[in-house]
Amino acid sequence: MRSTKPRRWGERLIEGAIKSTGIATIVFVLLIFVFLLKDSLPLFGHAKQTASLLGTRWLPTSEPEQFGLIPLLLGSLYVTLGAMVISVPLGVACAIFIAELAPQWLRELLKPLVELLAAVPSVVFGALGVLLLGPWFAKTLHLPVGQFAALGSLLLAFMAIPTIVSVSEDALHAVPRALRAGSLALGATHWQSITRVVLPTARSGLIAAGLLGLGRAIGETMTVLMVTGNAAVIPQGLKGFILPVRTMTATIAAEMGETAHNSTHYFALFFIGLLLFLITLVVNVVAEVVVHRMGREAK
Amino acid sequence: MKQGRILTLAIGLAMLTALMVLSGCPGQKAADTTAPTDMAVKPPAEAGGPPATGAKETIRQIGSTTVLPLAEKWREAFNKLHPEVDIAVSGGGSGTGIKGLISKSCEIANSSREIKDKEIEEAKAAGVSPVEHLVAYDGIAVIVNKENPLTKISVEQLSDIYTGKTTKWDAVGAKGLGDIQVINRESSSGTYDSFKEMVVQLHGKEKDRDFMAGTLNQTSTESVLSLVSETKGAIGYVGLGYVDDRVKVLDVIPIGGKEPVKASAETVLSGKYPISRKLYCYTNGEPTGNLKTYMDWIKGPEGQAIVSEVGYIPLAK
Numbered sequence: 001m002r003s004t005k006p007r008r009w010g011e012r013l014i015e016g017a018i019k020s021t022g023i024a025t026i027v028f029v030l031l032i033f034v035f036l037l038k039d040s041l042p043l044f045g046h047a048k049q050t051a052s053l054l055g056t057r058w059l060p061t062s063e064p065e066q067f068g069l070i071p072l073l074l075g076s077l078y079v080t081l082g083a084m085v086i087s088v089p090l091g092v093a094c095a096i097f098i099a100e101l102a103p104q105w106l107r108e109l110l111k112p113l114v115e116l117l118a119a120v121p122s123v124v125f126g127a128l129g130v131l132l133l134g135p136w137f138a139k140t141l142h143l144p145v146g147q148f149a150a151l152g153s154l155l156l157a158f159m160a161i162p163t164i165v166s167v168s169e170d171a172l173h174a175v176p177r178a179l180r181a182g183s184l185a186l187g188a189t190h191w192q193s194i195t196r197v198v199l200p201t202a203r204s205g206l207i208a209a210g211l212l213g214l215g216r217a218i219g220e221t222m223t224v225l226m227v228t229g230n231a232a233v234i235p236q237g238l239k240g241f242i243l244p245v246r247t248m249t250a251t252i253a254a255e256m257g258e259t260a261h262n263s264t265h266y267f268a269l270f271f272i273g274l275l276l277f278l279i280t281l282v283v284n285v286v287a288e289v290v291v292h293r294m295g296r297e298a299k
Numbered sequence: 300m301k302q303g304r305i306l307t308l309a310i311g312l313a314m315l316t317a318l319m320v321l322s323g324c325p326g327q328k329a330a331d332t333t334a335p336t337d338m339a340v341k342p343p344a345e346a347g348g349p350p351a352t353g354a355k356e357t358i359r360q361i362g363s364t365t366v367l368p369l370a371e372k373w374r375e376a377f378n379k380l381h382p383e384v385d386i387a388v389s390g391g392g393s394g395t396g397i398k399g400l401i402s403k404s405c406e407i408a409n410s411s412r413e414i415k416d417k418e419i420e421e422a423k424a425a426g427v428s429p430v431e432h433l434v435a436y437d438g439i440a441v442i443v444n445k446e447n448p449l450t451k452i453s454v455e456q457l458s459d460i461y462t463g464k465t466t467k468w469d470a471v472g473a474k475g476l477g478d479i480q481v482i483n484r485e486s487s488s489g490t491y492d493s494f495k496e497m498v499v500q501l502h503g504k505e506k507d508r509d510f511m512a513g514t515l516n517q518t519s520t521e522s523v524l525s526l527v528s529e530t531k532g533a534i535g536y537v538g539l540g541y542v543d544d545r546v547k548v549l550d551v552i553p554i555g556g557k558e559p560v561k562a563s564a565e566t567v568l569s570g571k572y573p574i575s576r577k578l579y580c581y582t583n584g585e586p587t588g589n590l591k592t593y594m595d596w597i598k599g600p601e602g603q604a605i606v607s608e609v610g611y612i613p614l615a616k
Contacts, residue, residue, distance in 0.1 A: 061486040061495075062509040071512070130522065135529045145480050145530050147515060225518060230485070233513035244515050254485040254518055260391055 036274040043067075043267035053271075058232035058246065060255060060265045067268040069275075071232040075149070075245035078235050079224055082153025083160055083217040088210045090157070091164030095209075098165070099172040100194055111169075118162035125155045126226030134227060143242050147229035150241040155223050160213035167212055171205020172198060204290045211287035215280050221249035230254060248272045356589050357385040362396020362409030365437055365489035366578050370409055372605045373597055380596075384589045392492075400581055401425050406590055408581040411437065411493065429581045434597055436612040438539035438567035438575035439494055442524070442546040444531050449473040451559035453552035454573050457498045460534060463511030468532060482523055482535035483514035490520070494536050497574050501554055520610065536574075538610030539567065564612050578611065 044050050048064055055068030098110050133154070134146030175198050183193040199206070229244025230251075236243075252269050259266045360370050367390045374386040391399075396408035401422045414422075414429055422429050441457060443449060452471060459465040460479055468476035484491040500508050517523045523535045528545035535546075539562055542548055550559035553573035566572035586594045596602050603613035 057512040059509060059512055061491075063507070066512075068512075130525075138529065144478060144532060145515065145526070147526065226522075230516040230518075231513045232516075246516070254516065255487055257487050259487070260395075 033277065036270055036277055040267055040270035040274045042262070043264060043271050046264050049264045049268065053268075056234055058251070060268065065264055065268075067264075068232075069248075069272070071234050072246055072248045072251055072272065073275075074235055074240075075228070075232070076218060076247040076249070078149045078240055078245055079152040079156060079228060079247055080214060080218045082150050082241055083156035084210065084214055086154060086157035087160040087164055087213055087217070091161045091209065091213065092168050092206055094161070095165045095168035095172060096194060096199075099169045100190075100198065114162050114165050117158060120159075122159060122220060122222040123226070125159060126223040129155050129223065129227035141242070145229060145244060147227055147244050148242050149228055149235065149245040152224045152228040152245075152247070153241070155227060156217040156220055159220060159223070160217045163216050164209045164213040167209035168202070168206050171202040171209065174205060175201045204293045208287045208290040211283050211290065215283045215287070218283070219249060219276060219280055221253050225250040225253050248276055355383060355385050357387055358407065358590060358593060359399075359405040360386060360388045360407040360409060360580075361391055361399045361405040362407075363393040363411040363489070363492075363578070364390045364487075365411040365493050366409035366434075366580075367489055369435065369578070369606060369609045369611060372609055373602060376601065376605060377593060377596060381589070381592065384593065386593070397422075397429070397581060400429060400583060401427050403427065403583070406582065407594075410579045410581060411489075411496075411576060413577075413579065414581060427583045429583065430585055432580045432582065432594055432598070433577055433614060434580050434602075435578045435606040435614065436567050436575060437493055437578050438562065438564075438572055438612050439490060439497070439536050440539045440542045440562045441534065441536050441549045441551060441574070442527050442542065443534050443549060444527055444529075445545075445547050446531050447473055447476060447547060449549060451550040451552060453556075454498055454501060454554045457551075458501055458505070458508065461494075461499050461510055461514070462508055463513075476532045478532055480530050480533040481511075481514045482526055482530075482533050483510060483516050484520075484523065484536075485516045485518050490536065490538055493576070494574070497576065498536075504554075539564070539575075539612060540607055540610035567612050568615050575612075 049067055052065070052067045053069050055066060056070050057066040057068040058071055059066040059068075094110075094114065098107050098114075102110060129151055130147070134148075134151055136146075137143060137148075137151060138146035179197055179201060180193055183197040184190070188196070224247045228247060228250065230246045231244035232246040232251075233244070235241070235245050252272055255265070256269055259269060360374070367388065370388045374388050377384070377386060393408075393410040393412055396405065396410055397414055397418050399405035400408035401418070402425070408429075414431065419429060441452060447468075449468075449472060456465065456471050460471070460481060461483070463481075465471060466479055468474070468479055484494075495510060496503060499510060500506055515526070517526060517535075520537045520541045523537050524541065524543065524546055527533045527535045542562075548562050550561050551573050552559045553571075556573075560566050560572050562572055562574075567575040580594065580597070582590065582594065585591075598614065606613040
């Protein structure tokens with residue numbers, strides 16, 4: 001080791017740079033929040049429009065304007081829940097296979113492939129849905145229209161799967177080897193060890209994986225804008241899945257472009273943004289808490 | 300050890316460069332705004348365009364969202380020919396445009412309707428004399444699936460369908476098609492506004508009528524065309540210039556009329572086709588200088604070629 005001076009200097013520099021990027025992230029999130037608040041709160045200065053928020057009709061350009069958020073909230077809920085129903089079992093199963101069952105070579109092939117799925121731009125998923133899957137589903141299942149909630153769910157599921165797989169896989173890896181070895185040593189089969197020892201131990205990690213996938217799905221915009229039909233109706237029961245819906249994200253994307261600056265419509269769109277921000281925040285915080293619990297349990 | 304140190308230093312340097320580039324950005328951008336860019340940056344509507352930059356003349360063109368896509372294309376093409384003229388285009392609606400002309404916050408007001416007498420009075424009081432320029436025609440075709448037996452529909456029937464009063468194809472004379480799948484455009488579309496005014500509100504006669512909530516809103520003309528071509532029970536509307544053979548165009552019976560009119564450039568130009576209207580630009584007095592060059596270019600062959608490109612109907616030669 002020669003003089004230690006330049007090394008310290010370099011380290012300090014890098015440390016500072018890393019620290020500032022970390023702080024910048026926090027500042028950005030706070031700024032986004034403040035910005036959303038600033039542009040959505042003026043809506044509440046208009047009593048009529050505020051009252052319409054709880055209504056069931058989203059008609060932003062009619063006279064008087066109607067900003068009923070219920071259909072949009074339910075639309076997002078339907079699409080996202082549908083996506084979870086498809087992606088959580090698939091994602092967790094895939095993670096189990098990769099972490100526990102697959103031979104080394106297959107694992108090394110599968111992992112990057114799943115990650116590649118995350119690299120597909122959402123507009124490509126959307127085009128796939130609107131040009132191929134939508135018309136095909138409409139024809140084979142005799143649906144009235146080829147743009148419906150479940151189609152959005154299906155495509156979102158594939159977008160959420162990479163997140164779910166990688167977080168679940170980490171959770172499965174965090175299960176101590178000794179537990180697995182002990183289970184096998186007691187005479188349990190491989191399958192019994194997985195279902196009765198490994199999965200229960202990794203439980204909170206798997207829940208976190210699902211929640212992070214949910215966070216990914218609820219904020220997705222382009223695909224749902226293209227395939228879900230954007231009809232602001234209140235979905236009715238299970239039938240709602242095969243009929244068009246309108247999500248919160250698609251509403252912002254479709255309407256922001258031509259909205260007059262500082263109009264009530266503009267504020268209403270920002271208010272939807274604020275709601276989305278809060279929903280994702282809550283989902284992510286819950287996921288974080290669960291992951292922390294997982295860390296403690298592993299110890 | 301040495302290698303690791305070099306690596307960390309390299310990473311640090313990369314970060315530092317990134318930081319410098321980032322922090323250098325505002326200055327860079329400020330310098331950029333004076334140069335013409337191809338990007339379609341719309342100035343904020345209330346500001347009425349960016350401040351004049353240097354000796355360049357800025358023409359501010361505000362108004363109808365129906366004319367907006369056309370004006371954007373005009374601006375783009377004209378800017379290539381005359382880089383010395385800055386054109387700033389923004390929407391806000393026909394009323395906003397004419398108000399802007401009266402308050403002198405724009406040079407051109409785009410409008411999808413004729414100026415009202417009241418507005419002319421206001422303009423005169425403000426010392427502005429609006430001059431009307433017919434720049435294009437807007438015609439909207441009503442389209443259905445090819446398997447739909449219907450050949451004609453009245454404006455009143457269309458209004459009932461789009462307001463949700465009529466929900467079954469049987470009610471308009473097409474048997475066995477079940478529910479009507481009502482395809483609409485997003486509210487940000489100029490065609491949406493046109494259709495609302497001309498069909499849903501029966502050319503402004505029923506101002507309190509509006510689209511029902513729950514129509515299938517599409518973000519582009521293309522998605523309306525493909526959805527209608529794939530959906531048996533669908534009805535939709537697109538700019539006349541965009542119609543293709545994947546869909547069937549319905550003849551339209553005018554309000555209170557009996558004879559269905561075929562949708563075509565001829566019937567729009569003759570004023571017979573009921574879902575059509577004239578698009579105007581208004582200027583303060585007869586245009587002079589660059590403004591005149593621009594207005595003449597719009598009405599000339601190049602400007603009119605863009606009119607058909609955007610899906611509207613050009614002026615008769």
